[in-house]
Amino acid sequence: MSKHHFNPYWIIAITALTAPAYAQDYLNTQQAQQVLFPEAETFMPLLVKINEQQRDDIKAISGVRQRWDIQKVWKVVQKGQHIGWFVIDDVVGKHEFITYAIGLSVDGHVVGIEIMSYRETKGDQVRNSDWRNQFKQKTIKDPFKLDQDIPNISGATLSCRNLTDGVKRILALQQVALNHEP
C-alpha cells in the first residue's frame, strides 16, 4: 500500500559556491604544488601526448573518455628521487570547467586533490543587483565586515561525480602514459 503514496519528488539538495559567470580561484599552480607536495623541491613540467591507442586504453581502464590529447603533468622530485606526479586537469561542474590539481604517488595512489578554480555561468544578477548597497550602512566600527565580493550560494547540492570520474581517468592515464616516462 505504501507504493500508492510515493511521489517521485526529487530533492535537489544544496549547492555551488560562487555566483555565476565568475571564477573563484583558490590556488595557482605553484600553490597547489606546495599544498600537495610540501617536501618536494623540483617540479619538472611535461606535456604528455596521448595517442589514439592510449585514449582507448584509458577509456577501457577507467570507463571515462580522455577528451584531450595533451595532458599537463609535472614530475615531482624530492632529494633527487622521483616521488610522484602532479597533474592539472579540468572537469565540467554545473556548466563550466572546474580546474583541479591531483597529486599521485609513483605507485599509483592519490596523494591529494585540490580545486584550483571553480567557475559558474549566469552572474548577471549579482553584477546588476544593488546588493552592495546593503552594506552601505555599515561603518568601519561595525563588528561584522564584508569579506568577499561574490556571494556564497545555498541551494541544491551540486554533485562532484564528474570530478570523481576525472580522478579515475587520471589514474588510468598514469598507468597508460606516465609509467613509461623516463
Add this chain to the structure above:
Amino acid sequence: MSHKRRMRAILGTFVEIAVNHPQADIVISLAFAEMQLVHDLMSFHDPNSELSMLNQNQGRRMPLSKHTHKVLMLAQEMMHKSNGLFNCMVGGALVKRKALPQHNQAQALEQGNVDDLVLDETGATLKRNALVTLDGIAKGYAVDLAIEAMQAQGALSGWVNAGGDIRVFGNISLPVQIRNEHQALGEVFQVENTALATSCVNTHYDKRFPGLIYHRQHTPQIGTWSILAHKAWLADALTKVASLANAELRASIIQSLGGKCLNSANIKI
C-alpha cells in the same frame, strides 16, 4: 582582514573552507580532515564505511566511532521530536529508486521508523532490515566539526560551504544567495554567526543535483526550503522537515525544533 579560501570535493559535493588565521593553510587542512573523517565513516556509497557496515549487519549489534554514534543519536532525536517528518531510515527506498547504491544489504525495507534503530552507549543495532542514510545530517555535522576545528586553532572568523550547507563564525558578514528549484538566484542577504541550509524539491531528476526526499506518508512540497539554525546539522535536517510539514504549521514546527524558516523575501527571485 582577509580570509584564505580553499576548496575540495568531499561528501559528494564541493566544499569551500575559508579562515582568517596566520597559518590559514594548516588550519584549513585540519578542518578538511575532520570533514573527510565524517565522509569516510558515514558514506552510504562506500561499502566499507562504518554506516555501510551497520546497514549490512542487520540485527547485529555493531560498535561505532563517537562521531557516527553522535550523528545517529541526533538523527534519532530529530525523528522523535519531528514525529517522523525527519526520517533517516529510508535507505531502502532510495536504493530502490537508484538514488543510492545497492551493496550487500539483504532485502531492505523501504522505510523504517525510529524503533528500528536501537542505540546503546557505544553502538547500534538495526531491526527489520531498515537501512540508515545520513547524507544531509552527516554533511551538516561535518560542517560543524570543521568550524569547531578552526575555532580550536584560535581562528577569529571563517566559514564553510558544503554544497550549500553554510556556517559562518566570527566578526564577518557573509553575502549569500539562495538558488531556487528553477536554478534562479534570489536576492543577496548577509549571514552572520549562524548556519544556513537549503533543500530544493522538484518533480524531475537532475543527475547533477541527485538528492531525493522520500517519505511514505507525506509528500514533499515543491519549493525551496531554507533554514537558519545555530548548527549546520540542525539546519540541514530541518530543511527536510520543512519540505514535508503541513504548510500552516511549518513555521511553528521549525521554530519548536530550533530553526527558523528563511523569510520568503530572501528566496524571492
